Amino acid sequence: MEFHNPKPVHSLREFLGEVAVVVLGIVIALTGEQTLQHLEWRHKIRLANADMRQEISGDDGPQVLERIALAPRIDRGLDAIRQTVDQGAGRASVLQAIDRFWTPRHTWDSIAFQSALSSGVLAQAPVQRVAVLSRFYSLMPVLERANEREFRDGAALASISGTGGALTEEERGRVLSAVERLRRDDAEIHRLAKLAEASMTQLGIRIRDYRPLGGHVSPLQDPQRVITEMQREPMAQACVGGLEKSLQAGR
Numbered sequence: 435m436e437f438h439n440p441k442p443v444h445s446l447r448e449f450l451g452e453v454a455v456v457v458l459g460i461v462i463a464l465t466g467e468q469t470l471q472h473l474e475w476r477h478k479i480r481l482a483n484a485d486m487r488q489e490i491s492g493d494d495g496p497q498v499l500e501r502i503a504l505a506p507r508i509d510r511g512l513d514a515i516r517q518t519v520d521q522g523a524g525r526a527s528v529l530q531a532i533d534r535f536w537t538p539r540h541t542w543d544s545i546a547f548q549s550a551l552s553s554g555v556l557a558q559a560p561v562q563r564v565a566v567l568s569r570f571y572s573l574m575p576v577l578e579r580a581n582e583r584e585f586r587d588g589a590a591l592a593s594i595s596g597t598g599g600a601l602t603e604e605e606r607g608r609v610l611s612a613v614e615r616l617r618r619d620d621a622e623i624h625r626l627a628k629l630a631e632a633s634m635t636q637l638g639i640r641i642r643d644y645r646p647l648g649g650h651v652s653p654l655q656d657p658q659r660v661i662t663e664m665q666r667e668p669m670a671q672a673c674v675g676g677l678e679k680s681l682q683a684g685r
Contacts (some may be wrong), residue, residue: 474509482555485546486567492644492656494574495634496539496681499641500660501627503677504537511535512613512669515591519609525594525601528609532591536667537620538660539585542574555627563637570633572679577626584619639683657681 515531547567550556556564591612596604601609634640643656661678664670 436470448503478553478555479526479559482546482553482559486550487639487643488645489543489546490570490634491641493543494570494630495639495641496657497538497542498627498630498634498661499680500538500664501563502624502631502679503673505620505624505662507536507669507673508537509617512617512620516610516613519601519606519613522600525596525598528601529594529596532594532609534669535591536669537584537588537616538663540581542577542581544571544574546664547571566633566636567643570630570637573626573630573633577623580622580626584616584623587615587619591616605647 511531511534515528515535518528518531528543556567591609592600594609644657648655661681664674664677
């Protein structure tokens with residue numbers, strides 16, 4: 435093997451030229467590496483945004499609009515129950531009013547957001563968009579807890595015995611207490627849903643953005659499912675038309 439000794443540098447100009455070549459090589463290498471990293475992060479951000487858009491447009495978003503549409507009907511249903519009790523109606527009439535009352539029970543998911551957060555993708559995304567996403571997703575666990583309270587209060591409302599004569603004073607008190615707890619539950623859920631809707635508008639995420647993956651619609655992520663469940667409930671059927679318009683209007 436033949437070795438070549440480095441040529442001696444004869445002048446400062448030659449020395450600076452060689453240094454410049456080395457520095458330029460380092461700069462090119464670093465620039466190339468940074469470019470690759472930038473492209474990689476852009477790809478990761480794009481995928482994370484697509485996952486969150488799917489989650490919001492197909493799952494949480496339709497539920498948000500459903501609760502907004504249902505709020506007036508829930509109030510009327512609770513008013514009807516209270517009216518039967520206040521007027522001293524028979525047990526059958528009270529139970530009939532309770533049986534007509536209905537609220538949906540959902541999970542409120544943050545899976546895509548938590549995945550983007552844990553992977554570090556959100557640290558590379560635009561600060562303003564991350565702030566709005568954080569605001570939207572911070573509402574999901576609060577909605578989950580409120581929805582669970584509503585479910586328990588609804589169970590308490592339905593716990594009145596189906597047999598016997600007129601309601602006892604204790605039963606009347608239980609029904610009225612459950613009615614007012616449910617009223618507060620729905621007011622809280624409605625307030626949170628309106629905040630979530632505003633965040634969706636800021637994010638530019640619409641229900642019609644949902645795209646079934648591989649042509650397969652997940653029953654857990656499908657805007658149509660909220661329409662279907664409301665169509666099954668007499669109390670909610672009057673809201674279906676308005677909700678359909680909201681889902682189709684690109685909100």
